[in-house]
Every structure is written in C-alpha cells, then in structure tokens.
Amino acid sequence: MTMKGFDHGNRGIGVRNHQLILPSVVCSTRVSSRIAKEMDAITFAHQHGCGFIGNDVGRITDYFAALANHPNVSSTLIVGLGCETLQGNELADKLLSKNKSTNYLVTQESGGVQGTVDSGVAAAKELRTKYPTPQVVLPRLHLGIDLSNESPVVTDLVAALADVGVDVTISSSHKNSGLNFSDLMEAGVHVILSFPDSNQPASGFPLIPTINVASNSPLHLALKDDFDLFASSSVAEIIEKIYAVVNGEQTKVEVIGAGEIIAAREVRSV
Amino acid sequence: MSNQLTAFERSDGRWGLRNHVLILPLHSAFSATARKIADDSSGAVAVSHDWSGEVDGDFDRIVKTISGFAANPNNFATIFITIGTPNELAIIELAKKIGLGKFEVLNVAELGSMSKIADIGLQMANSLLKEAKLSQRISAPWSAIKLGQECGGSDALSGITANPALGVASDRLVGLGSSSVLGETTEILGAEHLLAARAITPEIGARIVETVARYERSINYEGIDMRGAQPSRGNIEGGLTTLEEKSLGAAKKAGSAQFSGVFEYADQVINPGLYFMDTPGHDTEQLTGFAAAGINIVVFTTGRGTPTGSAIVPTIKVATNTTMASAIPDLIDLNAGTIADGIATLTDVGGELFDLILEVANGKLTKAEKGLHHEFSLSRMYNTVIR
Structure with a gap:
C-alpha cells in the first residue's frame, strides 16, 4: 500500500500538512484562532503559559515544542502576549534550532489585537511561501494506540501491523484519552487509533488525525455516529481505515474540528 | 449621562x-x-x-x-x-x-x-x-452590581494610577450598596497585614492573613518558593522591583473600605460590601472564578496590556500608563496613565472609571466583548501529571 506524505524537513514526513498557530499563553488564544481561521490553519485553546512555576514552566515549554516539531506540522507561528512567564521568543529560538519554518510575534509589540492578527496572517503566508511542502511517499507509518479501554482486537492488530511494517506506540498509562493523546503526540505518532474508556465519548487531538473505535458499552452504542470503527470491526477493517486516513480521509472528529489538548501540570497556578 | x-x-x-x-x-x-x-x-x-x-x-x-x-x-x-x-x-x-x-x-x-x-x-x-x-432592562438597585477587581501585567505605575483609581470607584460603589471583590491571593503576599487591619472584625482580618499563608504553604509543599517567581519577568520589565512593591500596588484596587468577609474560590457573592476572595493571580483562572461566584462586571487594570475577557462577564481594561494605552488602543477601555502624566487627578480618573462602570453595566460593550475574548480556565489545586 502506497502512503501519501508531506515532507516537513527536520520535522519528518507527515500525513497531514497543517500550519500550526501556537498561542504560547492563554491570553493569545483568541488572536491565534482569528489568524488560524483566516489561514485555515490549526490552533487550540489552552490555559497555560503564565502564572505557573517550578517544573511546569519547562514541562509546558517542552510540550509546546513537541507540538511545533511534530511531523504533521508544515510551519509554526508562535503568538505570545509579551509579559508572560513562557516567553515566545525563547520558545521560537528553541524551535528555530531545529526548524527554520518558525516565526513568532507578540501582541504587546504589534499594535494590539487587530495589529497582531494582520501581522500574524502576513507572517503565516510568508512561512507558507518560503517553505513549500513537497508531496512525497511516506516510507514508514508511526501509529499511536490510545488504550484507555481494553480491547480483544489489539493483540492481533499489533501483530498484523508489524507484518506490514507499521511502527506502533501504545499509551495505556491513563484512563483519560486526552492524557494518552499528549503522550502519543510527544512520541511523534502520525495517526492515533483511540479506544476510549467505555464511559467516555469519541475525542480527538489537534494536528493528529484520531480514529475512534467504539466498545459495546451503552454509551458507545448510543454514540455510534461519532465513531469511525466498532467493537465488531475486524483487524483487516481497522488497517484499511488507518490507510484511508493516512491517505487523506478525514476522521469523524476531524470533520467536527474537535481536538483539545490536555497538558498535565505539577503545581497549582500562582 | x-x-x-x-x-x-x-x-x-x-x-x-x-x-x-x-x-x-x-x-x-x-x-x-x-x-x-x-x-x-x-x-x-x-x-x-x-x-x-x-x-x-x-x-x-x-x-x-x-x-x-x-x-x-x-x-x-x-x-x-x-x-x-x-x-x-x-x-x-x-x-x-x-x-x-x-x-x-x-x-x-x-x-x-x-x-x-x-x-x-x-x-x-x-x-x-x-x-x-x-426581556427588558429595568431600574435596578446598586446592590445589583457585583464588581470583581483584577490586575494583570502590572508595572511600576500600577500602584500609583490604575489600581488606586479602581480603589476610588470601588469605594464609591461599596458606599452605594454594591458588592466589590478583591482576589489574587498570590499578589497580596506581603501586604496582607494592611488589608487585615481594615477588616470589620479581628476574625475576618485573621482569615485574610491565614488565606495568604495557606496559599504559600500549598506551593512550598511542592518544594518551590513562590517569592522566587514573583514579581514575574513581565512585571520586572515593567519596572517593579520586589514582591512587596507589587503587592502594595495590587492591594490599592480595594480602595479604603472595610473588608466584610473572605470567600473561598468561586463562593457565591450575595451581600453588599467589600470582600476578599482566595484566587490565583493567573488572570483567566481568577476571571473564571469571579464569574462562577456570580460577579457580573470586572475591572481589570494592566500595565503591559492584555486582551483577556470572559464569555459572560464584561471586563473593563484600565491602562496604568499612556505609552501602552496609545500603543495598543484596541485592548484598553480607559487610560489612567493621565494621572502620572499630570493631566488628571486620581479623583478625576476614579470618577471617570465609576461612570464607565455604570455605562458598561447599562449595556455599553467593552473592548474585550467587542473582540469576543472568551477565555476560560479551570483552577486546579493538585498535580495532574499522576492522574
């Protein structure tokens, strides 16, 4: 099976071609969403970047860096406010050492909200022009499995994926899919196959297409339209769906635009 | 008007x-x-x-x-x-x-x-x-106003211009029968004894002091000195030198009225008077907690400038300095920098702010409302890495 990919330089070859508008602090999430909407780029809301201390500063900086360095990302525009703890320019420097297709801007130095949206759109366009993304063949797929719920199909599935040369990372540390997604993102997986807890709905992660597999729980049966696959799906059907998604088919949560990040913290905010 | x-x-x-x-x-x-x-x-x-x-x-x-x-x-x-x-x-x-x-x-x-x-x-x-x-607006008593006081991105002028101007407006509202709430426990650290001295009973004063101490203990427990992280780097760039200087300035928002009580995070604010609520300094965790407490209007003073707002509570931004207010006008509703410029007195700007609070309460949209800034943050106490 040939898999389509996008050459994202040092980030690797991705299965999506997403520009990331990364708010480095909660205060710039709205500005980021305005830029992303205009550019048809990816962004997300979060509550981090300021009023935090201790290990969390490094933890969240590393988390954002992992997002920006993800293979599904074509280029990254960091949007900061200016006075926050997590400084956008330091994050940008960290990213630039690996990927030149990175830029950052700061609301307090860009004339306010409208000024930042305008310069943000211009900067995002410039990144796209300067760093075009060649379409290539994806040589090797890295699949992440969120095993929030036990599934009898997984053992056979992992064996079958190994046979066809797919790398697999399984995260089952949490009952919370969102936290497993974050672990899988940091591992750099191209696509996530999620088996959510039987009492949890289908959910997704920004940048990474997420295929949701239902269990036979009453909740999942009631929500079957939100799932891509079912408890009855065979190994062959699951693999077929994975290849379709790699080659561009949107998952149910991608269609809805769902995808929140859940980033863990050690210490309460100050 | x-x-x-x-x-x-x-x-x-x-x-x-x-x-x-x-x-x-x-x-x-x-x-x-x-x-x-x-x-x-x-x-x-x-x-x-x-x-x-x-x-x-x-x-x-x-x-x-x-x-x-x-x-x-x-x-x-x-x-x-x-x-x-x-x-x-x-x-x-x-x-x-x-x-x-x-x-x-x-x-x-x-x-x-x-x-x-x-x-x-x-x-x-x-x-x-x-x-x-x-549904129609009808005449309402002053007790209808439940004001939240917030500051973020403070600078060296915060304690001289915008914060005391908010204090003037808050005192006037409290005098008329409104509720007014000071939050940001981490940002009164070092000034709590002064606030405690203004409590209507010694018990309430002791509770203010204990609330600040409790917050600091909960951070120390993690092996971190909160005093090392305050003032923040943005504050230092804005000219603040010490945590005490920042806290003394932050406390000015509460004016000179007496404190009628202390609330836990997101407790319902029901009665008139000035209160203290235990909230983080984190702007959106505080703003969300205020909204959850039934606070229906917020004044947010800022030295560095911030777009933050709430989906449901109008948030009035007051700039501490004219340089910032002119550089990023679409974030700022009122410039209190005129006090430092020698153009206006504290009483003038406090009066302007009081009028603006009334106008916004009556329906005038704030800059944050016009810009649809709807940030929301859940305040957590515990480590979520291990969940």
Missing part, C-alpha cells in the same frame, strides 16, 4: 448586566461542538475547557466552578452539552441550586452524535436568543 442603573432581573431576584445565551460543554470533547453552535448562532457564547469527567482531588472545585459559571446572572439561559453521567448531572443540579432559572440540556447519549447536537443546539440557541431579546 443618566445616573440610573438598569439590569435584567432573574426569576430568583438576582440581577444580570448582560443577557447571554451560554453554550456550556460538560466534557472537554464537546468543546468544539459548543464553539460551533455559538459561532453559527445569532450571538450565543461558548467556552472550552479540559475537564473530561475525571474524579480526583479537584472534582469539587471543578463542579463548583462550572456550575457557578452556568448560573451567573448575566446568563439569560444556559445550554448544557452532556453525556448524562451522574457527575455531569450534579453540575446542573448545583447550578439550579445557585439560582439558574432557564436552561436546556442536550444529552449526547440520547441524541446520538455531535453533529445532531450541533443542529439541535443551534435551533435551541437561536430560539433562546429571540426570547432573550424580548
């Missing part, structure tokens, strides 16, 4: 200064659907959050925050999006107990999918918005 306050009277007698239809996801996975309904509607608002039903040490705090937010009197109605778990239904029950009158429940497990929720939710939101337009 008319000196009469007008507001929307809710069925339980509380007063709203806005008439929002709020789309509230009770699970993080429905955040995108909630945003879509709000974006497609003729003016509903929505928030996103990262709680997905986990029951840990923060559960009660999260339930209290989300239910209080749903029940804020600035909401004409709240539409909940829920899976229907007992924990999510507990949030709706608590919101009703706080006083939420009009609400709808979109149960995903009954309706079958997020796309159906989006369709039905949109119809529901538009029909509630139509209904909301029919």
Whole structure:
C-alpha cells in the first residue's frame, strides 16, 4: 500500500500538512484562532503559559515544542502576549534550532489585537511561501494506540501491523484519552487509533488525525455516529481505515474540528 | 449621562448586566461542538475547557466552578452539552441550586452524535436568543452590581494610577450598596497585614492573613518558593522591583473600605460590601472564578496590556500608563496613565472609571466583548501529571 506524505524537513514526513498557530499563553488564544481561521490553519485553546512555576514552566515549554516539531506540522507561528512567564521568543529560538519554518510575534509589540492578527496572517503566508511542502511517499507509518479501554482486537492488530511494517506506540498509562493523546503526540505518532474508556465519548487531538473505535458499552452504542470503527470491526477493517486516513480521509472528529489538548501540570497556578 | 442603573432581573431576584445565551460543554470533547453552535448562532457564547469527567482531588472545585459559571446572572439561559453521567448531572443540579432559572440540556447519549447536537443546539440557541431579546432592562438597585477587581501585567505605575483609581470607584460603589471583590491571593503576599487591619472584625482580618499563608504553604509543599517567581519577568520589565512593591500596588484596587468577609474560590457573592476572595493571580483562572461566584462586571487594570475577557462577564481594561494605552488602543477601555502624566487627578480618573462602570453595566460593550475574548480556565489545586 502506497502512503501519501508531506515532507516537513527536520520535522519528518507527515500525513497531514497543517500550519500550526501556537498561542504560547492563554491570553493569545483568541488572536491565534482569528489568524488560524483566516489561514485555515490549526490552533487550540489552552490555559497555560503564565502564572505557573517550578517544573511546569519547562514541562509546558517542552510540550509546546513537541507540538511545533511534530511531523504533521508544515510551519509554526508562535503568538505570545509579551509579559508572560513562557516567553515566545525563547520558545521560537528553541524551535528555530531545529526548524527554520518558525516565526513568532507578540501582541504587546504589534499594535494590539487587530495589529497582531494582520501581522500574524502576513507572517503565516510568508512561512507558507518560503517553505513549500513537497508531496512525497511516506516510507514508514508511526501509529499511536490510545488504550484507555481494553480491547480483544489489539493483540492481533499489533501483530498484523508489524507484518506490514507499521511502527506502533501504545499509551495505556491513563484512563483519560486526552492524557494518552499528549503522550502519543510527544512520541511523534502520525495517526492515533483511540479506544476510549467505555464511559467516555469519541475525542480527538489537534494536528493528529484520531480514529475512534467504539466498545459495546451503552454509551458507545448510543454514540455510534461519532465513531469511525466498532467493537465488531475486524483487524483487516481497522488497517484499511488507518490507510484511508493516512491517505487523506478525514476522521469523524476531524470533520467536527474537535481536538483539545490536555497538558498535565505539577503545581497549582500562582 | 443618566445616573440610573438598569439590569435584567432573574426569576430568583438576582440581577444580570448582560443577557447571554451560554453554550456550556460538560466534557472537554464537546468543546468544539459548543464553539460551533455559538459561532453559527445569532450571538450565543461558548467556552472550552479540559475537564473530561475525571474524579480526583479537584472534582469539587471543578463542579463548583462550572456550575457557578452556568448560573451567573448575566446568563439569560444556559445550554448544557452532556453525556448524562451522574457527575455531569450534579453540575446542573448545583447550578439550579445557585439560582439558574432557564436552561436546556442536550444529552449526547440520547441524541446520538455531535453533529445532531450541533443542529439541535443551534435551533435551541437561536430560539433562546429571540426570547432573550424580548426581556427588558429595568431600574435596578446598586446592590445589583457585583464588581470583581483584577490586575494583570502590572508595572511600576500600577500602584500609583490604575489600581488606586479602581480603589476610588470601588469605594464609591461599596458606599452605594454594591458588592466589590478583591482576589489574587498570590499578589497580596506581603501586604496582607494592611488589608487585615481594615477588616470589620479581628476574625475576618485573621482569615485574610491565614488565606495568604495557606496559599504559600500549598506551593512550598511542592518544594518551590513562590517569592522566587514573583514579581514575574513581565512585571520586572515593567519596572517593579520586589514582591512587596507589587503587592502594595495590587492591594490599592480595594480602595479604603472595610473588608466584610473572605470567600473561598468561586463562593457565591450575595451581600453588599467589600470582600476578599482566595484566587490565583493567573488572570483567566481568577476571571473564571469571579464569574462562577456570580460577579457580573470586572475591572481589570494592566500595565503591559492584555486582551483577556470572559464569555459572560464584561471586563473593563484600565491602562496604568499612556505609552501602552496609545500603543495598543484596541485592548484598553480607559487610560489612567493621565494621572502620572499630570493631566488628571486620581479623583478625576476614579470618577471617570465609576461612570464607565455604570455605562458598561447599562449595556455599553467593552473592548474585550467587542473582540469576543472568551477565555476560560479551570483552577486546579493538585498535580495532574499522576492522574
């Protein structure tokens, strides 16, 4: 099976071609969403970047860096406010050492909200022009499995994926899919196959297409339209769906635009 | 300008200064659907959050925050999006107990999918918005105003211009019978003894001191010295030198009235008077906690400038200095930098701010409202790495 990919330089070859508008602090999430909407780029809301201390500063900086360095990302525009703890320019420097297709801007130095949206759109366009993304063949797929719920199909599935040369990372540390997604993102997986807890709905992660597999729980049966696959799906059907998604088919949560990040913290905010 | 306050009277007698239809996801996975309904509607608002039903040490705090937010009197109605778990239904029950009158429940497990929720939710939101337009503002007593005081991105002028100007406006409102609440426990560290001395009883004074000490203990417990992280680097760039200097300036927001009590995070603010609430300094965790407490208008002083706002509570930005106010005008509602420029007195700007609070209470939109800045953050106490 040939898999389509996008050459994202040092980030690797991705299965999506997403520009990331990364708010480095909660205060710039709205500005980021305005830029992303205009550019048809990816962004997300979060509550981090300021009023935090201790290990969390490094933890969240590393988390954002992992997002920006993800293979599904074509280029990254960091949007900061200016006075926050997590400084956008330091994050940008960290990213630039690996990927030149990175830029950052700061609301307090860009004339306010409208000024930042305008310069943000211009900067995002410039990144796209300067760093075009060649379409290539994806040589090797890295699949992440969120095993929030036990599934009898997984053992056979992992064996079958190994046979066809797919790398697999399984995260089952949490009952919370969102936290497993974050672990899988940091591992750099191209696509996530999620088996959510039987009492949890289908959910997704920004940048990474997420295929949701239902269990036979009453909740999942009631929500079957939100799932891509079912408890009855065979190994062959699951693999077929994975290849379709790699080659561009949107998952149910991608269609809805769902995808929140859940980033863990050690210490309460100050 | 008319000196009469007008507001929307809710069925339980509380007063709203806005008439929002709020789309509230009770699970993080429905955040995108909630945003879509709000974006497609003729003016509903929505928030996103990262709680997905986990029951840990923060559960009660999260339930209290989300239910209080749903029940804020600035909401004409709240539409909940829920899976229907007992924990999510507990949030709706608590919101009703706080006083939420009009609400709808979109149960995903009954309706079958997020796309159906989006369709039905949109119809529901538009029909509630139509209904909301029919309700009228009526004359309201000053006790209808529940003011929250906030500062963020403080600089060397905060304690001389914007914060004391807010103090003047707050004193006047408290004198008229409004409620006014100072928060940001981490930002009065070092000034708590001065606030305690203004408490109406020694017990309340002792509680102010203990609330600050308790916060510091909860951070020290993690092996971190909070005093090392304050003032923040943005504050230092703005000219602040020490935590005490920052705190003395932050405390100026509360004017000179006596403190009538101390609230825990997101406790309901019901009676008139000046209060202290235990909140983080983190701007959006504080703002969300204020909204959850039933606070219906906020004044937010800023030295460096910030766009932050709430989906349901109008947030008035007051600049501490003219340089910033001129450089980023679309964030700032009032410039108190004129005090430092020698153009206006503290009394002048305090009076201007009082007038602006009344205008905004009566319906004038703030810059943050016009820009649709709807940040929402859940305040947690515990480590979430190990959950």
